[in-house]
Amino acid sequence: MIDADGYFGARVAEHYDDPSSHAFQADVIASTVDFLAELAGGGRALELAVGTGRIALPLAQRGVPVHGIELSRAMLARLRAKPGGEAIAVTIGDMAATTVDTKAQGPFPLVYLVYNTIMNLTTQEAQVACFRNAAEQLAPGGSFVVEVMIPELRKLPAGQNIVHFHTSPTKWAYTVYDVTTQAAPCHYITVTPDGRGEHREVPFRYVWPAELDLMAQLAGLRLRERWEGWTRKPFAQDSAQHVSVWEKPIS
Template structure:
């Protein structure tokens, strides 16, 4: 259900960190933070969609000053309740258009979007605006890092438009694709022990690597690196995700 927190209100926020997704595993978080800390260097980092602080908190513990942009106050409240969460600044709003003051502390050396969050912007226009917003916040030589899935259209049988991605005795999740609009609406169904069911739907817009490169070009950024994941494994035609890095030119 959508409210002022978007699709990530209290019910989602209170269970968000319980996810069984690989992105929440300790070793994956460490790999993610290792790479982001390298790109941040001695500068500041801006996380778009900071959520409950899964990445921001360990990155801050590495000594990187982190500021976040987040629409959901419920998610931010969960982060604030964690050790160190109260020390991370957060601007509430849509990360495609919300700005952060860079006059006092200067621009950021790193901005990043992880775990498919770029797809939370459900129009091409909003995704392009996000790149332009980031470019305005980056220092020359600064980098914008995105972790996002490769669209799963190869998994769709001819004549169908649904791809399931989770099944268990108490829950199911699947994505309905529209290949004309690039809409990827995810449906989540959960059944509790008393037999009661709960269903929620979240809209996304899937985006291709080459499309992201064009968005970066429109924002004045250029592709620096693209890997299969945080370990820098080469990106290939069989990769199911990518970590891409765009750089703001120094001149």
């Protein structure tokens, strides 16, 4: 259900940090932080949609000052409650339009957006605006990093439009694909302890690597590298996701 915090209100924020999720495994976080810390090169980093600090906090612990942009105050409250959370500067707002004052310290050597979050922007126009917003706050020679899945259209049998991605005794999750609009809302059905079923829908817009490259070009950025994941495994035809790095030209 949507509220003042968008689709990531208090009920979602309360359970967002799921230790059983792949994204919250220690090795996944470590490889992500290693990758980003190297690109930051001792400078500051800006995380778009910083959320509960899954990446911002360990990156800051590595000596990289992190500033976040976050729409959901409920997610921010979870960040603030964690050790070191108060030290992360956060600006409340939409990641496609909100900017951070860089007059004192200058633009960021690194801007990043992880965990499919670019898909939370549900129009092409908003996704392009996000790239332009990142480029505006990026230092010349700096890097904009996006982690996002490859659309799972190859999993669709003829005449169907649903792909399941989680099944357990108490939770089911699936994506409904619309190939005409690239809408890909995710549906989550959970059985509560009292036996009731709860349904939640979060809208997404899927996006292809080539489309992201064009968005980057429109923002004045150019692709420098693309990997299957944070460990720099080569991106291939059967890759399920990619980590892409675009750079802002020095001149």
